[in-house]
Amino acid sequence: MPEQLPIDGFARSARARNGTYEAVGSVWDGEDAELLERLLSFYPRKRPKRILDATVNGGRFxxxxxxxxxxxxxxxxxxxxxxxxxxxMPFRGEAFDVVVYDPPHIPNQGRDNQKDFTVRFGLVQKSSKETGYSFSHTYPAFVREAYRVLRPEGVLLCKIADYIHNHRYQWAHVDLIQAAVAAGFQPCDCIVKVRKGPIIDPKWIVAHHSRRQHCYWLVFRKSDKCE
Ligand SMILES: C[S@@+](CC[C@H](N)C(=O)[O-])C[C@H]1O[C@@H](n2cnc3c(N)ncnc32)[C@H](O)[C@@H]1O
Incomplete structure (x- = not known):
């Protein structure tokens, strides 16, 4: 197994600015904020100055x-x-170097009083039977706007979680990739972020699906090439 890189996003970004290459691993078990700092140092071709977090919530990132x-x-x-x-979005075209996106997931489940799902996972919002109990129908309009407000070569960084609802696997990350490609983005990278504990509905006792202990960070570029 390859050796895990040190989790030191801020020091790393300084090295990246000095022109020293350092790889990003495809599995991350640290905090989102540290990973995001790494991604911001790694993918943009120039140090990004204009960054939009399109789902900022409490700003934990x-x-x-x-x-x-x-x-x-x-x-x-x-x-x-x-x-x-x-x-x-109320922005002119090509206004940003990077857009960050962490849409709500697990729309109508997961009301576990032990966890602050309502706030952290955007559970204020609902999705009906007509929209497949998922938020996938919201991705196309968002990615079209992200594409418009990003400058050429700009980067879209998305955190996205698949989940089980109604005994059905909801392929949120696949839906997001398909929407982004349809909007014109190049899908460039995928990092597995390990969760400390699985997201589970407290009603679950026996479920014949694996417990989701990870989500993804997907990297898209407004370009015809990734590298
Ligand atoms: C999963 S939370 C984001 C958490 C955030 N990344 C953090 O770590 O603090 C999703 C957020 O997206 C927001 N949201 C949902 N739909 C939106 C929309 N159409 N436009 C802007 N924000 C939206 C929700 O209100 C919620 O705060």
Whole structure:
């Protein structure tokens, strides 16, 4: 097995700026904020200056970060810099170097009082039978807007989780890749982020699906090539 790289995103970004290459591993078991800092140092061709977090919520991705970002969220209670809908962004075209996206998942389940699912996973929102109890129908409008507001060669970084609902595997990451490709993005990379514990509905006792102990960070580029 390859040796795990040291988890030191901030020091690493300084080395990257000095022109020293350091690989990113395909499995991550640290915090999102550290991984995101690594991704921001690794994928953009130039140091990104204009960064949009299109689903900022409480801003956990930016804890410890010195980067200046614009955080938007549709829910005013999280007090984002901008309250708005990421399927209709109030920005001119080619305004950003990087867009970050962490859409709500597990729409109508997971009400485990032990965990703050409601806040962290966007459970305020619902998805009906008509929309397949998933949020996949929201991806096409978002990725079209992300494509529009990104400058050429700009990078879209998405955290996305598959899950089980109604005894059916919901392939959120596949739906997101298909929507992004249809919008014109190159799908460039996939990192498995290990969760400390599986997301489970407390009603589950026996389920013949594996327990999801990971999600993905997907990397897209507004370009005809990845490298
Ligand atoms: C999973 S949470 C994001 C968590 C965030 N990355 C963090 O670590 O703090 C998803 C967020 O997306 C927001 N959201 C859902 N639909 C949206 C939309 N159409 N436009 C903007 N924000 C939206 C929800 O209100 C929720 O705060």
């Amino acid at each position: 930016w804890r410890g970060s010195t980067r200046s970002i614009i955080g938007m969220d549709i829910q005013p209670q999280y007090k984002p810099k901008l309250v708005g809908d990421n399927s209709q």
